Amino acid sequence: MSLWKVAWRSIQQRFLVSALTVVSMGLGVALVVAVLVVYGVVYQSFHRGGEGYDLIVGAKGGREQLVLNTVFYLSQPVGNIPYDFFEELTIGKFASVVETAVPVCMGHNYQGFRVVGTVPEMFGELKYRGDKSYQFAQGENFKVENHFDGVLGATAAARTKLRVGETFQAVHGSGIGGRTHKQDFTVVGILAPTGTPVDRAVFVNMYGFHDIHHAESLISGDESGHHEGDAHHEHSDQIKEITAALVCIQQYPPGQTDVVARAINRGKVAQAVVPARVIADLFESVVGKLQWILLGMAVLTTVVAGIGIMVSIYNSMSDRRHEIAVMRALGASRTTVMLVIMMESILLALMGGALGLLLGHGAIWACSSLIAEWTGVAVGLLQFQRVELILIPGLIALAAAVGYLPALAAYRTDVSKSLITTP
Amino acid sequence: MLFLKDLVKTFTQPDGSVLPVLDIPEFRVAAGEQMVLVGRSGCGKTTLLHVIAGIGRPDSGKVRIDDWDITLMPEAECDRFRADRIGYVFQTFNLLASFTALENVLLSMRFAHGRPDRDRAKHLLDRVGMSHRMTHRPAQLSVGEKQRVAVARALANKPQLLLADEPTANVDAGHQQQILDLIHETCREENVALVLVTHSDEVAKQFPRVDHLEEINRSVVGYVQKDESN
Numbered sequence: 126m127s128l129w130k131v132a133w134r135s136i137q138q139r140f141l142v143s144a145l146t147v148v149s150m151g152l153g154v155a156l157v158v159a160v161l162v163v164y165g166v167v168y169q170s171f172h173r174g175g176e177g178y179d180l181i182v183g184a185k186g187g188r189e190q191l192v193l194n195t196v197f198y199l200s201q202p203v204g205n206i207p208y209d210f211f212e213e214l215t216i217g218k219f220a221s222v223v224e225t226a227v228p229v230c231m232g233h234n235y236q237g238f239r240v241v242g243t244v245p246e247m248f249g250e251l252k253y254r255g256d257k258s259y260q261f262a263q264g265e266n267f268k269v270e271n272h273f274d275g276v277l278g279a280t281a282a283a284r285t286k287l288r289v290g291e292t293f294q295a296v297h298g299s300g301i302g303g304r305t306h307k308q309d310f311t312v313v314g315i316l317a318p319t320g321t322p323v324d325r326a327v328f329v330n331m332y333g334f335h336d337i338h339h340a341e342s343l344i345s346g347d348e349s350g351h352h353e354g355d356a357h358h359e360h361s362d363q364i365k366e367i368t369a370a371l372v373c374i375q376q377y378p379p380g381q382t383d384v385v386a387r388a389i390n391r392g393k394v395a396q397a398v399v400p401a402r403v404i405a406d407l408f409e410s411v412v413g414k415l416q417w418i419l420l421g422m423a424v425l426t427t428v429v430a431g432i433g434i435m436v437s438i439y440n441s442m443s444d445r446r447h448e449i450a451v452m453r454a455l456g457a458s459r460t461t462v463m464l465v466i467m468m469e470s471i472l473l474a475l476m477g478g479a480l481g482l483l484l485g486h487g488a489i490w491a492c493s494s495l496i497a498e499w500t501g502v503a504v505g506l507l508q509f510q511r512v513e514l515i516l517i518p519g520l521i522a523l524a525a526a527v528g529y530l531p532a533l534a535a536y537r538t539d540v541s542k543s544l545i546t547t548p
Numbered sequence: 549m550l551f552l553k554d555l556v557k558t559f560t561q562p563d564g565s566v567l568p569v570l571d572i573p574e575f576r577v578a579a580g581e582q583m584v585l586v587g588r589s590g591c592g593k594t595t596l597l598h599v600i601a602g603i604g605r606p607d608s609g610k611v612r613i614d615d616w617d618i619t620l621m622p623e624a625e626c627d628r629f630r631a632d633r634i635g636y637v638f639q640t641f642n643l644l645a646s647f648t649a650l651e652n653v654l655l656s657m658r659f660a661h662g663r664p665d666r667d668r669a670k671h672l673l674d675r676v677g678m679s680h681r682m683t684h685r686p687a688q689l690s691v692g693e694k695q696r697v698a699v700a701r702a703l704a705n706k707p708q709l710l711l712a713d714e715p716t717a718n719v720d721a722g723h724q725q726q727i728l729d730l731i732h733e734t735c736r737e738e739n740v741a742l743v744l745v746t747h748s749d750e751v752a753k754q755f756p757r758v759d760h761l762e763e764i765n766r767s768v769v770g771y772v773q774k775d776e777s778n
Contacts, residue, residue, distance in 0.1 A: 126651060126658045138646035451642045454603055455701075456631020456659040458624050541604035544638070545594060 128461065132468035139441055146430075146437045147476045153427035154481020154520070155488065158513065160419045162489045164412075165510045166496055171408045172401070173321045177253040178225075179382045182206065182214065182389060182397045183369035191396065192403040195229060195369045197322045198239040202231045205366035206395045214370055219388070222374055222381045225250045228367040230334050233295035234303070238281040240295045240327045242334025245269055248276065251371060253319050264289035264314035272333035276314040278324040285327075287312050295329070295337065308337040318497075335364055372397075428523065434473050435527035438466060442534045449535050450543035463536040470528025471521055478520045482513070549579035549741050550600065550709055555609035557592075557599055569595050570606070571766035575759075579708065582735055582742040584752045587761030591768045593745040594639075596761070597711045600743070601634050602626040613709060631660035635702030635740070637731070639714040641694040643686040649673060649697045650682040656704040672700040676730055692723030699730055703738060710735055712744040716751060728754060 136143045183191040184204030193200040213219055214226040227250070230242035248259040248266050267274035277287060287293055292311050297303035310329050318324055374382045382399060389397035449462050457465075486507070489496070557570035569592045577583055587593050598604035600611055602618045611618050613633060618626050643652050653672060654664040673682050676696040686694055695715060702710055712731060716724040728751060735742045744755065752758045762768045 126654050126664055128658075131655070131658075134644075134646040134651075447642075448644060451638075451644060452655075452659065453627070454601070454630075454636055454638075454642070455656045456627055456705075458627045460624070461659065541595075541598045544598070544603065544642070 128465055129468055129472070132465050132472055135445075135465070135469050136472060139437075142437050142441070143473060146434050146473050147480055149433045150427070150430040150474055150477020150520075151480030151484055153423070153430035154478050154516065155484035156426050156481075157420070157423040157516065158482055158485025159489060160416070160423045161510045161512055162485065162508075164416045164420075167412055167416075168408065169320070171404055171412065173254050173319075176255055176321075176401070177251045177373075178227075178371040179374045179399065180372040180386055180397045181369055181400050182211075182226075182372055182395050185393070185396050188396065188398040188403055189407055191369065191398055192400050192407070194231060195371070196400055196404070198231075198241070198326050202368045205368055206370070208364045208367055210394050211367055211370050214372060219385055222385060224373040224375050226373075227251055227371045228331060229369050229371060230331055231368040233297060233306070233334070235281075235293050235295055235327050236285050238278075238285065238325060238327050240275075240329055240334070242331040243328055244331055247328060247371075248316070251373070253321050253323065257319070259319065259323075260317040261314045262317040264312070267313050267328075267330050269330065269332070271313075272330050272336055273308060273310050274313045274333070275310040275327060275329035276316060277312055277328070278316050278326045279318040280324040281327050282312075282315040289313060289315060293327070295327075295334075306337045308333070320497075331364070331367070427520075430477065431474065431523040431527045434470055434477075434524065435530055437473075438470060438528065438531040439534065442531050445535075446538050446543040449538045450540045453538065453540040454544060459536045462538070463532040466532035466535045467525055467528040470531070471524040474520045474524035474527075475517075478516060482516070549581070549614060550577040550743070551575070551610070551612040552600070553610040553612070555599065555611065556607045557595060557604070558607055568767040570599065572596070572609070572764055573766070575764055577709075577741050577743055579741055580736075580739045581757065582732065582755055583744070583757035583759060584755040585743060585745045585759050585761055586747065586749070586752050587745070587765075587768070588747055591761050592765055593747075593761060594713055596765075597636075597713050597743070597745060600709075601636055601711055602630050628660075631656070632705055633708050635705070635707035635710040637695070637698050637702045637710065637712040637715045639717050641686070641691075641698045641718070643689075643694055643697055643701070645686050648683045648685055649678055649689065649693075649700075652686075652697055653701045653704050656701045660705040669700075669704060672703055673697070675734060676700045690723075691719055692726065695719050695723070695727050696730060699727070699734065703734055703740070706738060707740055709741045709743070712742065714746055715744065716746070716748070724751075 181191055181195050183195060184202075184206050186203035190200050191203050194202050208228075211226065211228055214223050225246065227244060227247050229247075231239065233240035245266050245268060252258060261276070262279065264276070267276055275293075277285070282288075285293070289312050292309035294305050294307065294309055296305050310333060316323065372385075374385055386397040386399060389395055452462055452465075453459070486509075552572050552575040555570055555572040555575070556568070559567045559569055561567050585593060585596070595604060599606050600613075602611070602621070606619060609619070613629075616629065618629060621629060643649075644655065647655060650669055650673060653669040654666065657664040657669065670679070670682065673679055676699055678693060678696050678700065681689060681693060686697075689697065695718075699715070702712075710731070715731060716727050719727055731742065731744070732754075734740070744751070746752055
């Protein structure tokens with residue numbers, strides 16, 4: 126019979142108190158797990174956005190704003206860059222090192238989802254999350270010659286309930302309440318979920334994007350109604366501005382990305398940012414600190430639960446002195462009875478940990494469809510964060526620390542005196 | 549086999565005064581011998597057994613078991629020695645409540661040498677007539693059954709000396725003789741020396757050797773003399 130079994134029997138003997146202690150520890154660990162998983166989800170959600178290209182080239186201004194607008198479809202466009210400059214990337218002085226450059230134009234929305242004017246290469250040549258190609262769940266990619274076709278991200282399609290063949294009208298501006306353009310766009314494809322911000326956007330042909338404003342301007346005779354950052358000022362044949370360009374740089378020779386970025390940033394027309402770096406900085410400055418605060422609170426909860434274990438075992442010591450004295454009389458050494466108490470503490474903590482993992486992941490799993498809808502990140506029941514591995518040694522260390530005091534009481538038990546006391 | 553020499557044990561009372569409990573010039577028990585120590589309540593019987601078992605330390609004197617003076621042993625060594633060579637039957641049984649009868653016996657082996665002998669444990673329980681109650685916990689056993697399990701547990705590690713502290717005091721009259729016979733026979737079968745403490749003349753007269761603690765413990769004699777002088 127192992128000492129673990131002796132400790133386990135002691136836990137069984139005090140079932141109710143032990144169970145409550147385990148639940149208390151379980152809730153603390155569940156909180157830690159939830160914080161870690163949510164952090165992982167936010168991290169992935171943040172970092173996946175800018176994984177398909179090396180550079181974003183946009184108007185001079187805040188680099189964070191450029192990334193927020195271009196990658197996450199948040200905030201307002203910084204401004205526009207001339208289409209001529211975009212051509213420097215495709216056929217001009219940077220063309221030799223640029224693999225792909227895809228223009229994006231912002232300034233419209235549909236039911237709150239950003240309408241992005243772009244070209245078919247957005248889904249034909251760009252990848253997402255490293256090397257994954259965009260797939261269409263329904264329909265197909267739009268064609269450059271069909272100016273008023275568009276495709277929907279998976280979440281945008283689900284929320285707007287638009288289907289292939291149906292039409293929609295873009296609304297001016299980035300929020301609900303703007304002027305609705307009369308030109309219909311036809312949905313020709315719905316993208317499969319990507320787990321990136323692309324899921325939450327509506328993409329239309331860039332030429333149609335420009336055409337709708339131009340056509341209406343001609344009707345109303347108003348050509349001056351454009352705003353800074355709205356890249357829809359010109360007729361398709363005369364596109365002069367875009368909001369930004371998503372650029373893939375040739376990987377050989379290495380280091381070309383920084384060379385191109387520096388060259389662009391030296392000029393007065395545009396800025397080039399490496400989205401991965403900006404996202405990492407944004408994440409650290411905004412989410413990173415918050416995560417540490419949340420994690421600190423969760424760990425504190427677990428420590429309090431650990432102290433609960435100590436109180437639970439310590440309170441039982443007065444009842445158990447006789448039992449410990451009997452073990453000692455049977456030949457158990459002081460160290461042995463001390464070990465039994467420590468093991469009891471560790472077992473309670475590990476059971477609490479297991480319960481916490483189950484509760485934490487169960488809760489996250491129960492909310493997985495909501496998380497996927499909000500962030501595009503799918504969370505499975507058994508999807509563990511690597512950092513969770515420290516939970517086990519962490520709990521054992523915590524249990525050993527909180528078990529020490531009652532174990533010391535067991536160690537110091539006066540056998541002769543305790544044996545004389547009636548149990 | 550057991551040899552006590554100039555054994556002195558005192559307790560400090562809450563008011564700071566010293567209470568002499570044991571003062572035994574000499575006491576011997578031979579290997580395999582069965583003897584009874586008789587004494588009234590409070591004369592130091594349990595304290596003497598604790599000192600012999602190494603559970604309590606004397607103030608001075610020797611406690612030799614098979615040429616080993618346990619008063620000179622470090623505590624951890626004394627614990628191992630006790631587990632290996634001394635069996636103890638308590639007045640209140642002291643079975644561990646969360647373990648079955650079989651596990652109580654196995655636990656004693658575990659603490660002795662870490663290698664529980666399941667076959668021996670079952671054999672001992674069978675020997676004390678408890679083969680049908682091995683998986684029962686103490687709360688599910690009658691008083692007599694508990695003490696039979698306690699006897700089996702005390703013999704688990706093939707001790708050379710069995711200390712029995714009023715083993716029938718808490719057992720109903722119907723089972724007292726059964727327990728005594730059991731201790732008698734199993735000690736004889738395993739050639740175990742027995743020191744049985746009791747205040748019952750009924751129990752004492754069944755053993756070939758009966759010592760009165762008042763005659764070997766000068767502390768008790770002194771106390772009586774002091775009483776008489778008052």
